Amino acid sequence: MALLHIKVAKDLQELRLHGTKAFPVALYETVLRLDRMDFLPLHWHKEIQFVYVKKGRVQYRVGAELFVLEQGNGVFVNAFCLHEAKPFEIEQAKIYCVNVDPKLLGGHEGSIIAAKYVLPYVTVNRLPYVKLSGDLAQSVESVAILLKGRELFFEMKVWRELLLIWETILTQSLLTEEIMTPSVIVQHERAKEMLDYLHIHYQEKITLENLAAHVFLSRAECSRFFKKIVGITPFTYILHYRLRKSMELLRDSEQTVTTIASSTGFSTVSYYIERFKEYTGYSPHVYRKKFFTKDGNITN
Numbered sequence: 001m002a003l004l005h006i007k008v009a010k011d012l013q014e015l016r017l018h019g020t021k022a023f024p025v026a027l028y029e030t031v032l033r034l035d036r037m038d039f040l041p042l043h044w045h046k047e048i049q050f051v052y053v054k055k056g057r058v059q060y061r062v063g064a065e066l067f068v069l070e071q072g073n074g075v076f077v078n079a080f081c082l083h084e085a086k087p088f089e090i091e092q093a094k095i096y097c098v099n100v101d102p103k104l105l106g107g108h109e110g111s112i113i114a115a116k117y118v119l120p121y122v123t124v125n126r127l128p129y130v131k132l133s134g135d136l137a138q139s140v141e142s143v144a145i146l147l148k149g150r151e152l153f154f155e156m157k158v159w160r161e162l163l164l165i166w167e168t169i170l171t172q173s174l175l176t177e178e179i180m181t182p183s184v185i186v187q188h189e190r191a192k193e194m195l196d197y198l199h200i201h202y203q204e205k206i207t208l209e210n211l212a213a214h215v216f217l218s219r220a221e222c223s224r225f226f227k228k229i230v231g232i233t234p235f236t237y238i239l240h241y242r243l244r245k246s247m248e249l250l251r252d253s254e255q256t257v258t259t260i261a262s263s264t265g266f267s268t269v270s271y272y273i274e275r276f277k278e279y280t281g282y283s284p285h286v287y288r289k290k291f292f293t294k295d296g297n298i299t300n
Helices: 102-106 112-122 134-149 154-171 182-201 208-214 219-230 234-252 257-263 269-280 284-291
Strands: 025-033 040-043 048-055 058-062 065-069 074-077 083-087 092-100 129-132
Touching: 025 083, 025 134, 048 129, 048 134, 058 074, 065 129, 074 134, 083 092, 092 102, 092 134, 102 112, 102 154, 112 154, 129 134, 134 154, 182 208, 182 219, 182 234, 208 219, 208 234, 219 234, 234 257, 234 269, 234 284, 257 269, 257 284, 269 284
Parallel strands: none
Antiparallel strands: 025 092, 040 083, 048 074, 048 092, 058 065, 058 083, 074 129
16 A cells, blocks of 8 residues: 555644554555655654665655665654655655554563563654664565565464564664653654644744744744754745645645635645646646546556
8 A cells, every 4th residue: 555645633643543453564565756746744653663665765754863765774663753754866766664553562461571672662752763774674575575465374474573573673772762852852842833833724824923932932943943853944844735735635626726725825826836836847737637536546
């Protein structure tokens, strides 16, 4: 299953159920194309995630950290951590994302496995990510292949492989019980508050003064802090967020471009079309015709 259009709550928590309650593991095989402006938007979830780059290069952001994953490498993203991904200096990239409920690794509530070897490493405010390479990265690919094939006993084989990956991460001290410093914790929570505010009010006029007052910062400090955590200014972020929302409407509805521009916070349709073309290289009409069908399925 591809994972390009992630449904998230106002605070960026992903709303999708990964796997089932009986077997809470899900594989997402996703192709990211530059010409389609594909990317996995900023989000978080309560599951841990193992990523493997099957093809190309991918730029990942986890919290304030930005790094590039080469083909054959991967990353472990901890629960509750903001992250996003996009292809890096290449026309197309393919990634496997394996989302896992930590309960699958720890077993029943109160078990020594959960208490000693899982929960101390995945609870809120733990280390956000670990880069994976070599045999560890290949093991993630093996899990993805098992989930794709779904052959006899695949659930047991997936569970076994995940436990081996987890054991290796711990025994090699790649993930420790170290917690983020209080100042970093405050930064992450403030960033979520700022993003929450922008997502709630994106259809309205938003000023830097509004955003700064919401988190009790000066205008200058608000702008500096936001760019440090998110990588772009608040103005650029809200512009891109509105454009991405409009792309969803172009895909999922038959609303006119004028209606879409108005409902996503643009003051005029001409300004919307100008910014959309700058962002995607296409007009909204051409973009809708080129990449999406009426039933919301991506073409090509």
